[in-house]
Amino acid sequence: MAKRAIFEEVGTSERKAVATGGIDAARKGDRLAVRLWLGILFALVVVMIAVGGMTRLTDSGLSITEWRPVTGAIPPLSQADWEAEFELYRQIPEYQLQNRGMTMAEFKVIYWWEWGHRQLGRFIGLVWAVGFLGLLLTKRIPPGWTGRLLGLGALGGLQGAIGWWMVASGLTGTMLDVASYRLATHLGLAFVILGLIAWFMLSMARPASDLLQARRLSETRFMTWGAVLVGAVLFQIIWGALVAGIDAGRNYIDWPLMAGGLTPPGMWEMAPWWRNLFENDGTVQFFHRLWGYVLFALVIWAAMAARRSPNRKTKIAFTAVAHMTFLQILLGIVTVMYSSPWYLAIVHQFGAVVLLVLAIRARHRAKYPLAQSVRTA
Template identity: 35%
Template sequence: MTPAHRRLISTWLFVLCFMLLGMIAIGGVTRLTGSGLSIMDWQPVSGIIPPLTHAEWERLFALYQTIPQYHLQHEGFGLEGFQRIFWAEWTHRFWGRLMGLVLLVPLLWFVVRGMITRALAVRLFAFFVLGALQGAIGWFMVASGFRPNSTAVEPVRLVLHLSAALALYAAILWTAFSIRWPTPVASAPAATRLVRPLARVAVGLLCLTIIAGGFTAGTHAGFLFNTFPLMDGRLIPADYARMTPFWLNWVANRAAVQFDHRLLATLTVLSVGAVLLVGLRARGLGEQARNALLLLGWAVAIQYALGITTLLLVVPVWAGAIHQTFAAVLLGCMLYVLHCLRTPRHSPD
């Protein structure tokens, strides 16, 4: 692969990652506005066309009036109110379809022109398949919101949908990094021996924090204790372990779910601090790796501040969506650091 082809293909993959960030942001708005259940069917192809007549709008609104969310949360808000939440969900689904085209069409062109190897082509086609599967997971999540007496989707399915999106984002981003910078950038690999394990721990903690954040969103735990750092005057909420078996508290007890998210976020910040402390003092990392560490430091500080802001403001839509999206940005910064610290190995040419 020529240097020009590397720049072109990696830029294309970076655009896809940026679109995934947009998808995560739109998904956050959809969730926080209660829009996700407004479209009652899943039509991967024909669903790209929105309602074009008043009769079609009335039909869809009548269909929406049959589910519990309408009667328990939105009863009486009329066709205009339904259209507002419909457009949020339609935009979310349309953006996913658009991403599929942005991935598939250039990929076919690159394959026909012989600009990428077979191994890379197989990997990128796998990303397309995983993206389509993510759409199916999204419908699996939405369908859980049609249960009796339900106004939202099941938290476990929400976490699955978010985790799958972030896994796809991480895989595409890492591939883009490997194409743009096929060889390690650290000038002294020995300097990374201590930093790299610490960075891996930080990535693991961030992933756990994001999962806990998904349960916080899915159970609406962010609306429960809106003070920081204490929760109702206590460091650990009084009813943290009220459910049995104990593990159920981690996914269904709102007090425990929010505490876990706070704790994991704080541990993530501390782990990143350790990465910076060791990494910036190491000799021979190279300018790119050092800049990646500084970028990571700023990103984790911003995300932690966004989390506290979202909590204290009682989860407004704008803050919740930004906080959710910036979690993916922070994950990207961590992956960039890991990529800068990697050891020599074969790149996906």
């Protein structure tokens, strides 16, 4: 054997490298498994948002008048079952005041949309439960993540309850649709869940040690900007749900004016005044437009500020938000000017998904800057 220097460490460096590499490899595998599961949930929630949008656009949301979390998964299997479901629908205001004379064939169309929406919700809950329990029992959830992943399931359960709270608002009185503020709550929570999944996936894409090191280089100013943009986008999405809830997007189809004026006629005609913010189609659409302009200004300002970041990928992330915001505004204008046909409305809604995820990514980049070479700085 070759002689060693008197102060040379003996046999430690190689063993440490092997041990550390083994631990990192194991953790990397755990994070990949969680990320794949979250990716499936993310895709399902995006589909759920689209199906929910179609359910609203086809006026199908009130076709099932009972909330049966377990037995409701079984659709009508006989003509007698269909008659019973149709009879329940005939008792609510939407049928009596709007759809009187509807045929069984027409009822089946709206029934299947709502049944599919609820069934997809059950399937998402099943995917979460099987994935979470599987990862938990095999001890593949990284340290510190159990509570956060459990919280996703709790929010999913809450979303189901809010869904029924929303539907219940349209079953009595003279309501022809669900209450718009309940619809906004339901859609808003869906986007919150989607945003959390996106944030978790971004974090799971990198080793914990990498995130810890990157956190020391976080840019507080741009983290704040990122938070502002995420909040502003969510607010616009919720206001968009109010627009959808009262079909406000199908009136006042001129732009940039509304019925030839800067503001719609009768903007504050309801009493008390605050009802106009939820029930007056002109007022609701006006503020949705107005906040779109405010959001665009905020996004441009944030993108200009982010140009001072020393991290190239952080700059790119904020610039991407600006580009998507511009595209989303164009989609909104076209959707309104064509009186919100379902295909444009769904594309506009999907644009909101992309915009929110990009805003979340921008904040994540600011909080955990990606490593870069001197050449790309």
